[in-house]
Amino acid sequence: MASPNTRDRILLSSLALFNAEGLAATSTHKIAAELGISPGNLHYHFKAKALIVDWLFRRFEQRLETLNASSASITAIDDLWLALHLRFEAINEYRFIYRDMAFLASEYPALGQRAQDLTAHNLVAAQALCEGLVATGVIETSAEQARILALQMVFTTTCWLSFERLVPGRNALAQADSGLAAFYTLTLISPYVSSESRAYLDYLRGKYLG
Amino acid sequence: MASPNTRDRILLSSLALFNAEGLAATSTHKIAAELGISPGNLHYHFKAKALIVDWLFRRFEQRLETLNASSASITAIDDLWLALHLRFEAINEYRFIYRDMAFLASEYPALGQRAQDLTAHNLVAAQALCEGLVATGVIETSAEQARILALQMVFTTTCWLSFERLVPGRNALAQADSGLAAFYTLTLISPYVSSESRAYLDYLRGKYLG
DNA sequence: GTCTATATGCGGATAGAC
DNA sequence: GTCTATCCGCATATAGAC
Numbered sequence: 001m002a003s004p005n006t007r008d009r010i011l012l013s014s015l016a017l018f019n020a021e022g023l024a025a026t027s028t029h030k031i032a033a034e035l036g037i038s039p040g041n042l043h044y045h046f047k048a049k050a051l052i053v054d055w056l057f058r059r060f061e062q063r064l065e066t067l068n069a070s071s072a073s074i075t076a077i078d079d080l081w082l083a084l085h086l087r088f089e090a091i092n093e094y095r096f097i098y099r100d101m102a103f104l105a106s107e108y109p110a111l112g113q114r115a116q117d118l119t120a121h122n123l124v125a126a127q128a129l130c131e132g133l134v135a136t137g138v139i140e141t142s143a144e145q146a147r148i149l150a151l152q153m154v155f156t157t158t159c160w161l162s163f164e165r166l167v168p169g170r171n172a173l174a175q176a177d178s179g180l181a182a183f184y185t186l187t188l189i190s191p192y193v194s195s196e197s198r199a200y201l202d203y204l205r206g207k208y209l210g
Numbered sequence: 211m212a213s214p215n216t217r218d219r220i221l222l223s224s225l226a227l228f229n230a231e232g233l234a235a236t237s238t239h240k241i242a243a244e245l246g247i248s249p250g251n252l253h254y255h256f257k258a259k260a261l262i263v264d265w266l267f268r269r270f271e272q273r274l275e276t277l278n279a280s281s282a283s284i285t286a287i288d289d290l291w292l293a294l295h296l297r298f299e300a301i302n303e304y305r306f307i308y309r310d311m312a313f314l315a316s317e318y319p320a321l322g323q324r325a326q327d328l329t330a331h332n333l334v335a336a337q338a339l340c341e342g343l344v345a346t347g348v349i350e351t352s353a354e355q356a357r358i359l360a361l362q363m364v365f366t367t368t369c370w371l372s373f374e375r376l377v378p379g380r381n382a383l384a385q386a387d388s389g390l391a392a393f394y395t396l397t398l399i400s401p402y403v404s405s406e407s408r409a410y411l412d413y414l415r416g417k418y419l420g
Numbered sequence: 421g422t423c424t425a426t427a428t429g430c431g432g433a434t435a436g437a438c
Numbered sequence: 439g440t441c442t443a444t445c446c447g448c449a450t451a452t453a454g455a456c
Contacts, residue, residue: 006439022316024234027431041440043433099312101376106232119376144419148397158376159369166311166329166368187358191401209354216421237449251422253451 007045009035014052018096023053024103050108057111060094061118068125075136077186077193077200080129084182087157092176099162119154126150130189139192149189156185183208217255219245224262228306233263234313260318267321270304271328278335285346287396287403287410290339294392297367302386309372329364336360340399349402359399366395393418 013034017026028049032042046052067087074080091098097115105112130146130153133139141149160181183204193201214222223244227236238259242252256262277297284290301308307325315322340356340363343349351359370391393414403411 022312024313025316028433029431037439038441039432040434040442044439047433049432102232102309102372103234103313105375106235116376116378120378123377148394151394152397155370155373156365159373160365162312163365163369165315166326167333168326168330184358184361187362238451239449247421248423249450250424250452254421257451259450 023100063090071125088178088181138197233310273300281335298388298391348407
């Protein structure tokens with residue numbers, strides 16, 4: 001068996017560099033240098049840069065699919081807030097994926113396709129989630145409105161961290177705040193929240209706008 | 211013009227290739243080949259690829275700043291719809307800028323800074339817009355809610371076209387529909403629209419959901 | 421203004437010794 | 439498993455003839 005240590009260290013170091021400097025700007029030489037190993041050694045563990053990206057992408061997929069699977073059981077605002085929080089943390093850990101998506105899809109078409117598939121799954125999960133919230137009376141909307149809401153939620157979770165870097169005052173160095181991101185996503189459903197569930201939303205509002 | 215000068219043709223061809231294949235994947239050789247001129251000739255007109263990107267970015271800035279300047283006079287839903295439509299058309303014409311923003315900012319840091327500045331201006335304009343809509347009674351919200359609304363609108367106009375490519379069924383080849391994008395942005399303010407202004411919104415809803 | 425030809429450097433990937 | 443050394447191709451940018 002190949003040494004599990006070096007292989008895993010390559011993946012961790014690659015992820016850190018991809019997140020910090022971008023997928024395109026991170027060469028295999030840089031990764032090797034960061035680890036203090038030779039480019040040849042890196043190539044022994046991963047015959048191509050694409051394979052490193054592929055592994056990281058797979059881990060990201062699994063994280064999100066796990067979250068998608070558990071999203072069916074969300075029946076209250078605080079469940080939803082926690083779920084959004086966890087999702088933003090996952091996306092933030094692998095933030096290079098959505099941030100550098102255009103480059104990634106262009107350089108590795110197979111991953112571009114899988115990103116579309118993942119988005120499709122996210123949409124299905126979000127729609128089930130919204131329908132569940134309607135069924136349990138947390139929010140009150142038409143079925144059509146619920147579908148648009150689901151789309152907006154997926155859009156926000158997918159793109160928010162990338163957008164944040166464009167907003168002055170939160171530069172790329174600052175750690176993204178998953179809680180704040182989750183709050184912003186919650187504001188999408190805010191207008192439709194029934195009176196019984198408003199308490200928790202107001203609590204969060206005070207916490208993040210104060 | 212029947213035969214625009216070579217300099218302009220380079221800019222137009224570069225824009226088309228950047229949009230179609232990505233900023234990173236478009237080499238200066240490709241641009242020259244597309245135009246049927248030599249790489250040397252291209253270099254005569256633009257000493258560096260960065261200068262081509264710079265010019266295109268400047269044109270994009272001007273387009274958006276013009277739209278920002280005129281956004282103060284928006285006092286009705288149909289004005290807003292038109293403004294959003296024009297904005298999405300501009301962003302779509304230069305779609306490589308927001309789509310490849312991470313790469314662009316990493317490769318050309320000066321442009322990354324200007325993108326932040328532009329976003330700041332967009333936010334100011336959107337906030338003025340939302341305040342105006344409140345003042346004229348088109349929407350009814352708290353001042354705090356209006357600020358969040360403005361942020362959501364800038365977020366959506368900035369990132370929507372990039373996100374759209376991730377949604378299965380609308381691949382990169384299909385022309386983006388600025389009208390549909392504008393409608394999705396309008397749904398953000400939909401919950402706050404006062405009864406007098408709802409007619410136009412319902413008209414659009416029928417048009418784009420039907 | 422436009423061409424051909426070329427310099428330079430980098431990144432991905434490989435070969436073969438240890 | 440890890441190293442050193444190297445090949446190859448591509449992309450930016452340049453030099454100099456026409």
